[in-house]
Amino acid sequence: MAPDTGIEPPVLSLRGIRKSFGDVEVLRGIDLDVRRHEVVALIGSSGSGKSTLLRTANLLETIDDGQVFLSGTDVSDPRVKLDAVRARIGVVFQHYNLFPHLSVLGNVTLAGRTVHRRGKAAAERQALELLDQVGLADKAREFPDRLSGGQQQRVAIVRAIATDPELLLLDEITSALDPELVGEVLELVRTLAQGGSTILMATHEMAFARDVAHRVVFLDGGLIVEQGTPERLLNHPEQERTRKFLTRFSGTGLTPPA
């Protein structure tokens, strides 16, 4: 689905975000918009601040300076209730973080019940529908430790979308998976992207970013160095730093940049 043309405010708008840990300034003034139905891939070296950026978007990390707007509302205003903001954003982390003492159905149902105060029966019905759509209905009564990593991560994604979030933040969601399990998780993200979800994802999967993202953003030294369509940025980077990063990446033999 094509991104919104710009009449509505962006779903996410980061303005002048700065964040330090001790003496180290990890984000040094980040401006970034994500429009409705847009899929934005955040790339950069390990330690460049991708996760920190995602965490500031969800207000899991306090910011030192700047503002975070969600659909036009300044949610970094201290008077805004954090839970209400987080309920509007789905987050999936590298490690699936499923509740081990709850079944798959329990994990997915809990999200709908907590955020939307849905009744148990309605939440379970919706959870089962979602699990069915991703081919995991037969795992509904299982506990997470009986599932493969790929299946657990797909459940984590279903849990994140069970609340109908305005924005999905995906933080290196395939990094902890065995290579043979990566495909099934990426396939689910591709389906969500094609269905019009608004997604900001930190990823090392360049081929996937090229395929699925509308825009790729290269982060380095706490700044956005360059951004553009996947084709432009990955094939014809304008900045020396982007070129170096992509060359280094291709040198690993993992995910060729072009």
Ligand SMILES: Nc1ncnc2c1ncn2[C@@H]1O[C@H](COP(=O)(O)OP(=O)(O)OP(=O)(O)O)[C@@H](O)[C@H]1O
């Ligand atoms: N809670 C924290 N306390 C102190 N330093 C932190 C904290 N979180 C992150 N950092 C530091 O901030 C920098 C950026 O980390 P971040 O995890 O955002 O990078 P990243 O680009 O996501 O890396 P990776 O690709 O390895 O996940 C790193 O130097 C990291 O050590």
